Amino acid sequence: MKINTEIKKLNKEALFIVLLWSTIIGISLLWNFQREHERVLQLAEVEAQANLKKDRAFRLWGVKMGGFYVKVNAETQPSPYMKHIPERDVVTPSGQMLTLYSPAIIMRMLMEAQEELFGIKARITGEKYLNPVNAPDEWERKGLKIIAKTLKNYSEITELNGKPVLRYMQPMIMNEACMKCHAWTGIKVGDLRGATDVAIPLAPFQILEQKTRLNLMISHSGLWLLGIGFIGFFSYRKKVHIKELHLQQLELRHEIDKRNEAEQQLRLTSSVFEYTSEAIIITDSNSLIIDCNPAFSEITGYSLNEIRGGNPSFAGSGRHDKAFFKKMWHSIRQSGCWSGEVWDKRKNGEVYPNWLSINEVLNAEGKVSHYIGVFNDISELKKTEQKLEQLAFKDTLTNLPNRQLFYDRLESELKRARRKKNTKLALLFVDLDHFKKINDTLGHYVGDELLKIVAQRLLNCVREKDTIARLGGDEFTLILSDIPSSKVASDLAEKIIKEISVPIKLQEHEHFLGASVGISLYPEDSVDKEILIRNADAAMYHAKENGRGHYQFFSEAINLRNQKRLELEEDLRKAIRDEEFELYYQPQMETVAETIIGAEVLIRWNHPQKGLISPMDFIPVAEENGMILEIGEWVFKQACRHLHKCISLGKKALPIAINLSAVQFSDEGLIDMIKSSLKQEKLPAQLIELEITESAIMENADRAIEIIDDLTRLGIRISIDDFGTGYSSLAYLKKFTVDKLKIDREFIKDLPHDKEDAVLTSTMIMLANNLELDVLAEGVETKEQIDFLLQKGCTIVQGYYYSKPLPQDEFISYVASHSTLTL
Template sequence: MGARAPRPRAAGLRLTMACTAYRKPPLWEDIAEVLPTAGAGRKQMCQGNHVSWRRLGAQEIWQHMTEYEYLVENSPAALFLVDLTGTILEANNAGARLLGRSRAELVGLAGRQWLKTSDPRARALAGGINDAGSSDIEVALHHADGFDFSARLDARVFEHPDHGRVASVVCRLNATLPVASGDDTGDIAKIALSHIDEAAVLVGADGRIRALNTAYTRITGYNEAEAVGQSLELDGGSHESDLLTQVIDGLAPGKRWTGEVHNRRRDGQRYPAFVKITALAPGEETASAQFVVVFRDLSADKAYEARIEYLAHYDTLTGLANRTMIEKRAEMSRMAVERDGRHLALLFLDLDGFKAVNDSLGHATGDKLLCHVADRLRSAVGERDLVARQGGDEFVILLDSIAEPEDAAYVANRILNTLKVPLTLNDQTVFTTASIGISCYPDDSQDLTTLLRNADMAMYRAKRLGHGRYVFYRPEMDANAHWMLQLRNNLHRALELDELHVYYQPFVDVNSGEVTGIEALLRWQNDELGMVSPADFIPIAEQTGLILDIGHWVLRQACQELQRLHERGYDHLRVAVNLSARQFRQTDLVDQIAAVLEETGLDSRHLELEITETVLMEQAGATLDTLHALQALGVAVALDDFGTGYSSLSYLRRFPITYLKVDKSFVDGIPAEKGDLTITRTIVAMARSLGIRVTAEGVETLAQRRWLKHWHCEEAQGYLYSMPLAADDLEWLLANHELLPVGDETGRLRHDSFPVLEE
């Protein structure tokens, strides 16, 4: 430990950690235990369990110490290098504090000045050193303040390159007070207690406080004048309040009792503490028993434990329960419902298009949205029900006890309606919807893992059917993997086998009833699978990349059909074609569209491309460039399923959108649902203020049509007018548009007025 260039210090690092980092054997392990002992210049003394003594030779140990000098100097273990007479050659900071001197004062300090040489144990130490062996004995050490105290020394002999035959000494304090006699005991006790970092008091056999340290005052609020002479009270949590008396009555000298208690501060606040009570051996002239009570405030530890417990069971972002908590609660609830003959329900909820928020508005806004959703979910369920965040934008709701599985549908519907209400985040209006899958215990499974899997499958089924809905798990969903494989295999040949067909559903002017345009909708009729829903095969086409070829084919077919209708006199019509996210991200999309328009001869003014809110908000910069290029080409853009995603006013203002389509899930509730009325009216008014035309999807009743007309919604689309039709049936409808709409006393259209195809 001689003079050398300073090295970077790593204050506060445990020596074992640092040694590991440098790929060297650790010198000390578990430097942790606080000993309630006096005599240390450093208030808190630590014991090092020197495991490496058993593995390394003494010289190698000291070489390691020299190599990691900056670590050794800051070790809480007291380390000394002495010659064979006991004179200190070098010491670390902990050793200096232990003896109450500076390190400079220790160098050259003779053995008789720090070792109580009259003690035969010191001679045993010297003998052990001279025998070139090892010593692990108890000795009395002398502190600079004048008192002696008991300690254990470990000594190992080796050849030092500068000092010859020397010994490395590790000092460990014993859990006893200073060696003293007579009337000096009280004063020495105060000195000893003052060197302990934890709260410490000296009490007599009567349990009254005789001395205390400053840490006791800091922790409890009682100063020396208030505490000395008073009984020390410890609450062990049992009905017997006088815990201290019980302990000291049965504690033999040199023995220790440890335990966790509750103390009370001067201001009345209770706090947990870990207590060590040590019985002292009476001095030669002091026959009365004395006890050292050392305690550590556990408030921070308990708070940390509570935090760890919280993190184990709750989501830090939303404050909702997590998967672990759901599992525990479900197990407890399972036993209760079995006893009562009731049911549990798991609702697996996934937000629709949430990725668009993070991509366009940023993760901070996405987190805010999740927190708002969490609050709404809490408000939509009962007090006994549990809402958990599964991860990302997935949530799980445990309905604790329901009479029938159908009760879960009521809750799911309430959740969907709650989520429909627009949110304002960072001055932007955001609309949310979710897809929910439901599974019930004991009907659908006997264990939670399977229930979750089943609810997850049902949720994906809900997504395929369209956003903003719930679906119950059904056993046939287990065959979904095989079904999806069949779809994937057959879809690869669908174009080649001419199994794909384009149907058309009209847009109708709400005021005049005139057909203003048509939307191209893809249908797949397979010999083996029958009529396959677009909700089933479009996601597969998107995943496999087949959507690029299929989408291009649909675009060409739609443009050809509209050009044919123009030539037959219906030249006021436009055609809307849906673009998937994968199609829209093609770098040559605009060139492809221009080529199709040129090939079919269709004027670009009569083509409308529909994209979803998710597509709009992903990669906003690239999206804006593409939309401007389409605008320059003369093609209109419609925002489809508006209200089911996360678009906002600022995006509608920013992007060149011509049409906005209100999602069917909002139109369904008109006029019965006040929330749907408000949302739809708001969307229409908002779009009109921005000069965007509005088309309402899913219009089925005359009442819905009347409300939309009242709010100045320009167009409607839905079964009130027509279901999707093949090209020949569409032309018949155009020739007989005066039949639209036809209503009966229920306000619904009677479809026997014109030919239709069953879906």
């Protein structure tokens, strides 16, 4: 441990020196890089100054000469900027026409040639220029402003035509010699006339800098490696010295440790024997007891003095026969050990279970010298196992058999029935009516107490040998074995329905439950366990659909109906996967102006073999098996896509109404799904109206208020669909932040001739108007109905009088012919 510490310390010191050396080399390299960069920029600046000095020298010489006459040709035409000079154009005796060029013009021509040949751009510029060619660019304007203030040279590294350059600008001061050409501009001697600037390409200088940097990196790398080599060598030599120094100490310490370890092992073995919680007993080769530890005495109640020299069989419980011990000793002699569960007797006579392990101890000759037995009292473990078994096979709430035990008992009863001839067995599925509403409204505590009472009532209805199980929720099953006829099952079903319908008083309130019972029989309906269960379940659902509070025997008609339902479910899954659904739109009309003010989105299933399937056929199935969530999400997102597409084509947006099922309305992910869909399609929430049925809202009115408030905060409009068909309370209705009531078609179809419907419809319209809600009548098919509704104050309708539900393209055409608004 010490040597590792010293080596770690040495490694840290070496690492520190390496880092220090690397830092020094790095700093030196960066310093040299900076110096080289500055040197290169100085070279570029010297070249720029040289160019400008050469330009200035030429211009001064040209001014001194008074300008230059050049032959007039296609490239050298008279300058319009020197027309004020009378002798601008002359003709030689030979007839050659000459024109006067100022030094600035000649210099510009030289600069253009220099740029073309060497890539060095130079020119004269200024805020007051004669020739537009000399107009300053953006950088030159900035430079002119700076030298106008400082009258000093100005330079900057920048880009020109996408390449790095050094731009250098030198001020031009008006002198007397230049007034000949420029006096007419109003400039005076000593004024800043402009500047000359040159752009030196930096690419050659950068290449030079890169080469120098490469040489610097090579030289510094070599120097760094040399230093690292020295550091590594001296570190290695010091490590070798440390290891050699410690090797002798380790050998000496090893000898000391071996002796201490042997002594410690002896003490440890003695401590384990004395203080372990496991009982230990030692016998000689003849199985006579030599020693035992305190744990043995504590578990069995016997002291060492009482058992020394005896055989361990004195503590036998009598539960194991001779064959058990014969097998045990056979295993010990074959493998040298044995372990297993043994029941023994304590000194006080109590029988207890223990887990015993026996091992042989061999001497130097390989013969058995001793046997060591070690065991634990597993009484508490056995009790725990019993509790776990109780949890595994019993319903914790009602203490009835759970699903697992139900399956086991049904399998056992079926096996027994198969062995006996002419015996019947009945399987009853019991589902509580109205339980979910009570559970959701009053809470799980009340629901649990009701389930306990129902379980006890069921127990009071059956024989002792019958099995009642709770499968979960409010579903119970009964197994009636050895019944003479099916009448026993039907009598029991009637008794159960009657018992459960008796009001239950709980927390000073009476609660009313009902029961629907499905019955399948062995062997008439099936001899297979799973089919019997499925048939009883199907019969129970048939009883529920027939009005609840009934029992129903399984029949082939139910089987056929169940098969059709299963086929429909399978087709529905394929429809979701293959997107066989289509959206139709039915216009919502304002009858006074006869304009379209919205549309209801309706789903249609275009089955590849069966054609269009009505929502009335598949929506209830989808709601029961949970597929309605996927379908509802598809409808919402698809409707949003259609709306977004039409808006993107430049059409005005028509609000759309989308139906929400009760399952969707109570789904925790509803709000997030709506938010993400609107965000994805970039739609304002005000274009969406959600239609929720009256019954869906009243399943849990308090929760419905929270959901509707959340939707309203998003900006979505809410309408109550099929209003008048449910059982909504006016006290709750005024708490709902809804925007519209939709009167169900059942109240509209016989208007205005049915007096009862007329009164109810008038009342609902008046109620909506008093609550300041919009009201829409569904299923309007005649002019008489429209006139009646208009007279009562309902101006918004929907129905076949105006249009049936239309596919998207047909609906767009319909809207175009009836309104300026388009979907």
